[in-house]
Structure formats: structure tokens, C-alpha cells
Amino acid sequence: MSSASGAATAAGTKPKLAIYWAASCGGCEISILGIDTKILDVAAAFELVMCPCIMDGKVRDIEQLEDGAIAVCLFNGSIRNSEQEYMAQLLRRKSKVLVAFGSCAHEGCIPGLANLHDKQAIFENSYQETESTENPQRVRPQTATTVPEGTLHLPVFYDTVRTLDQTVDVDYYLPGCPPESPKIWEAIQAIVAGNLPPKGTVIGSDTTVCDDCKRIRNVKKVKQFKRTWEIIPDPEICLLEQGLLCCGIATRAGCGALCPQVNSPCIGCYGPNNDVHDFGARLMSAVASVIDADNPKDINAIISQGIPDPVGTFYRFGLAGSLLRRSKRPAGSDGGH
């Protein structure tokens, strides 16, 4: 299956499937393989034309396809450079159904936290400041290099990480970091059966992690937020009531409340529920209402002591896709020259 055109003659009428990664970690692909032997059913139902993680598909072969020739593209990863943006545009054009697959494509995820900085600061850190770096000539990656054979190009690194739907039109979203394998299988079955929801739907539950969590819930009044290493929580009682900032209250169900089951608070990887514009705002709204103090001094003491990293707490997975998208860019920064 090294060539799409070669595979097309062999596999004839099977609909084409593409799986692509942009700024992501590869966990989404692992999760796809987590559907286990059902992957053979996927192979029987689809002709896989591209999946850089597991096979040698060529961009050129995708470019040669008719527009809309790919039935489904599962696109994971956020968009942080020009090559990724080009691939998003290409796969959008060639695919009938484009799915933002996983948290990075859906809402920016961990790569999106780079939006707390800009290109210049990230390059300075990566190519200068890190302990293992020795770079006295202050060498930086260049986007164009001339060699005897011609000019070589590297992708342009953007100041701001973007989600897939901030870049191209997206048909469906599959949330999660990564999406859980049973949910992937459900989505694939729906696609194969042609049983698809309206465009723009986030394929998943429309309830929150709390609904899947078996812990006992009483009254939530928190005088002190605690980090996970500070306490060994009671295994039966709601983690938020014990002072651990559990994001389950604002996070879409779909994982089966895996983290609370093992005494670890939800960190919000499944993203916002339906009709929520900004995950962090919803979570802030909920968390603020459990703070047990009635005057600004005590409220601020609880907040500053217990939530030292608010963006990393409320926007760990959703900064790029949030209303504000990023932190304020330093004055004079225009893309990092």
C-alpha cells in the first residue's frame, strides 16, 4: 500500500481512509490501534491511503487524487507550522468527511499551551536556554537554505498554535486525549453505516465525567485546594470535595471516568460538553462557586495558594481553541522575526 494509485486498482471500490497527524504526539494512532483485532474490519471496509505513523503514504499521491476522493480523513494534531496548514488544506480538499480527531485537532491540547509564549521565546528556549544546548553562534532554523541543487525549505513556525477548525472547515469532532478506543470504534461503525449526525457534531456523550463517576457526592465547599501529591484521597468521596481540583464537573463524558477511578482527579482531556463556548470559563465558573469564602481577601488567598497555574489548570487541553486563544503577545512581536 505504498502508493495510493497502486492500491486503488487493487482495492477497487473500497472507500478511502486517511489518517494524518500534525502537531501531536502519536497517541491518537495508538488509540486507533487500541480497537484491537477490529482494525482488520477497518482494513476490510476501507482502503487506507495515508497514515504516516504506520505506513509509507506519499503526499504526492494524495495530491493526485480527485477532490473529495477520500471518504473519511481522521486528522489529529493541531496546526503550528505552514506544512501542517498545507496538509490540513490538502486533506480538506481531498476528503468528503474531515474529522478533527482527538484533543489537539479539536481544541489545541498540550501543543496549544505554547500559546502562552511566542515563536521567539520558544526558539530562544529550545535552541539556546535548555541545559543540554550549546549554541554560542546562536544558530536558528532557517526556512530557506540554498544548496548547489537549489533552495531547500523548512516549514514556517507560527507564533500561535491553531486548532483544525480555526484552519479549515471541519465536519465532525472526536474528543479526547486520546479518544478512547471503544468510542473510536463506535464512530467508525457510524461512518461505515452512513449513520452520521449533523455536520459540526462532536461525536460523543452529552453529559459530564461526574455522571460516569461512582464517587459519593455531598456538599462542595472548599477552603483549600490541594495538589495531587499533598494528600492520599478517600477512594469513596468526590475528589473535588476533598480539595483536589477535579475537572470532571465541566468535562464531557466518554472516558468512563478512568482517572477518578484510580484516585486521580479528572484533568479535562475530553474537553467541553455540548453548547459550551469556552471550557476554561465553564470550569472557572463551577470551581469558583465551591470556594468557601465570602470576602475578597480570603477568596484570593484560596485561589493564589491552591491554583498557582490557572491557565494550565483550566486550559490544559483547550487554550488554542478557547475564546482568548493565547496569552497577550509581547509588544512588537509580529510572527517572531
Added chain:
Amino acid sequence: MSQTNFEPKIVGFLCNWCSYRAADLAGIARITHAPNVRIVRVMCSGRVDPTFVLKALSLGADGVMIAGCHPGECHYVDQNYKAMRRYHLLKHTLHAMGVEPDRVRLVWASAAEGQQLAEAIDGLVADVKKLGPLGWSQNWEENGERLHALEEIINEHAEAMEVHA
């Protein structure tokens, strides 16, 4: 970064029972105040979801005012305390995002405090004027290098595209 002719856009979320009536009173009493605030009436300051504030800032507001009944005087018993907690948590997050603290303000104004509300509006407008425009959406604009790079990729791959045509 102050500009001489800069007139900030401020969105004000005023509660129905106290602060909006304070604004009414200011009008009836012909108290002059800065005209920069666009008032949105909400039933209670506790109704102000942090989303409202973030959306205002991301869509071009230079500042936001949230106003409600004094603590202990809320029409809905204690919802303005929730507004207070949300406000401080939101400010904590906005600070980490680089939004100056003076751009978002929580004000208590009873229905009799038209004068105090007018002064609070003047104060916020003056502070935001000092800070200058927020222009949040400019934060995610890339320079021309991005479009140029995309063109380069398309040119480099044009050969492959031509084979098909």
C-alpha cells in the same frame, strides 16, 4: 501605550435589581458620565458567566464592568457572592494570560447609587484609556511570512498536481 483620541469600548453587565436601576437613576438625575459603556442587563451579577467577559474581550472590548447589588443585599440572597468568587478567579486567570487587571472590574451599586455608579464608570474608562486599546484578536494574526510559506509549498508541489491534470 496611551493614545490621545482613544475612546475605549467597555461592556457593562449590570444586574436588574440594583445596578441597572442605579444606571437608570443616573440618567433620570442627569448625572453625566463617560458614554463608553455598552450596558447589558442581566438578572443578577451571579448570572455573569466568565464566558461573557472572555467573549467581550476576544471580540474587541477594551474593558468589562460587572455590577451587582452590595454583598448581603442580593435579590437572589447570595448569588453576588458567587459573582465575587468568579470575578477573582477570572482575574487570576486573565492575569496569567497577560490581560491588565484594570481592564475588568467588579462594582457594587445599589438602586440608590446612581452617582457612585457614574463615578465607577468614569474611573474604569479613565484607567482603560491609560492602558490603551486591547485589540485582542491581533494577538493571533501571523505576519506575511505565513502566507508566503503556504505559497512556496504549493509551488514546490505543483509538479505533482500537474501530472494529474
